[in-house]
Amino acid sequence: MIDILICDAHLYVDREWEIPDGWIAIRENRVHAVGAAGDPRPEARRVISARGRLVTPGLVNAHHHMVQNLTRSYAPVTRSKLFTWLQELYPLWSALDEEATYLSTYVAMVELLLGGCTTSMDHMYVHPRPRLIDAQFSAARDIGFRFYATRGSMTRSVEDGGLPPAALVQDEETIMADCERLVGLYHDRAPGAMGRVALGPASLFSASGQVMRDSVTLADRHDLRLHTHLAEDMEEDDYSLSVYGCTPTEHFEQMGWASPRSWVAHYIYPSSSEIDRLAQAGVSVVQCPGSNMMIGGGSADVQNLQERGMRVGLGCNGSATTDHGSMWMETRNAMLLGRMRGGPESMGAREALDMATRGGAACLGWEDEIGHLRPGACADLVIWHMSDVALAGALTDPVEAWLRCGPAVAGTTIVNGRILVENCEPCLPGLGGILRDHARQARRIQRLD
Incomplete structure (x- = not known):
């Protein structure tokens, strides 16, 4: 039956x-x-x-920062560029605790469900307190949502030339020990898994070379996916050239990340040769069209990436940049951006839907089971x-x-x-209480009480 x-x-x-x-x-x-x-x-x-x-x-969200819905449409940064936006919001996110993380994750997952998303990763790279990703897995279990947690990390605070305050960074030993712990507790390799774990140093300007290399080693040992932001902003190019003497993509390659394990968010400012090299290496890309347009920093040239052999998925990015969590909106935005860049013949609904399903599944290394409705x-x-x-x-x-x-x-x-x-x-009878508690936490974190 x-x-x-x-x-x-x-x-x-x-x-x-x-x-x-x-x-x-x-x-x-x-x-x-x-x-x-x-x-x-x-x-x-x-x-x-x-x-x-x-x-x-179900649509597959290949890049998100769920806790950011606690600072949605935050007035002081609605007209800011990326680096300024981060510097303003990082101090607020320093107040995150387990309850705030659980509530924001729960709300994010419900919003994703309403927008047609059935599998989502989350790139959680702020860890002012321990066991925040555990709270995310609790929310996913309570809802019944298919969740791919990405244990993000930052090691370089503002005192070390980075952007975040010291409260949001950790040392390499602490980061890698927690990665091992999370993989042991939550990474389900079995078919039809409801929870998996990837490793995700936040970016080259906030994570040390050591944690980038150690993440590759751990991923090889446990057969894990790797994720980071890459070539998102022109300021990132300037930073990389001044600190590493190379472009962001070259640094990515030097750290050993150019492999089929890796998928990167944004990838707006690579050179043609860099695209070719990462495509040959099997790296996938996530376009986040709503966030890119909101921040005003450009967007990936999807057709060019695909023509050169890269798989491209879609993501909502953080709710504090897009101010929504609808994968339907992101799919529509991707179609419109594609048509605006390449003309009406370059992108239709089916191409955009393929990115939102098969493309996202490819980013997560999960094309056999999600992103399509074939029997099995x-x-x-x-x-x-x-x-x-x-x-x-x-x-x-x-x-x-x-x-x-x-x-x-x-x-x-x-x-x-x-x-x-x-x-x-x-179909969640306790949602009203969750939203009331979420509002209380949002007021606390935005310092409105």
Whole structure:
């Protein structure tokens, strides 16, 4: 007996595989089968009609900073460049504790679910207190969200020529010991895992060469992914040349990071030869279009990266730069940026959706199980909802209409075979209390009390 049967949908199974009037069957936590209108449907405990709706794989968020929703739309930095923005907010994030981290992660994951995301990484690189990532895993378990924690780190404070205050940096020994601890506790290598761990020194201007090299060693020993920010801002180029005598990409290569284990966020200012070298090495890239436009620092040339052989995913980045956690919005932004840069023929909804699904899964090294709905995949999917007014007249292409006509929200979000959003609302009865506690913590951290 099938657990859930979703029928009468335009089913986007994977790139170049769509079923216009299709059904999808879920058994336990896997996609059991897909079929067209005339194919025999299996019996199911629950049948969901998705007539007139688009069903896609759950979107994969390949770069995020969840705790930043505690300082969303923070007035003093709404017109700041990246480095100034960081210097203003770092002192506020020094007040993070386990409760604030749990609440901000919980809220971030709910927001992601409402925007159609079923798997997200989080790059947690501020550690003013111990065991903050443990609190994140607690939130993910309480919700039932598929979570890829990235243990970020910073070693270089403002006193050492970096940007963060001393309260947010740690020494290399402390960082690597905690990485080992987290991998032992939470990194699940099994198929269908709900929790995994990657290593992520924040950036070359905030993490020492030693922690970059030690992260590679640990990743090789435990077969882990590696993640960092790279070539995000022109000021990063100036810093790298003054400190290391080379470009950010050259430093990345010298530290041993140019390998298929690595995926990098932003990658806006590389040279053509640097792109070719990292593509040859198997490095993937995450574009964060909303954040890039909000900060005003440029955005990755996705088509150029892809043409040179790089896999590209999408990310929301921190909620304090984008001020939202909707992967639907990021997918639409990616499409619009691509068309603005390369013309209308260069990017459509399907190319953007592929980045938000297969592309993100490639960044996380998880293409076998997530980012598509082929039989055997993890049962992570979205039935999209749009108003009849927004869709009026959109009769010929439901995938293009999904991004062009919007706004779209998740009507139903299923993760690991469990319905977590239904009728556009989270299936989380305690959410009201979480939001009240989150508001209290946000006021404390923004020093408004």
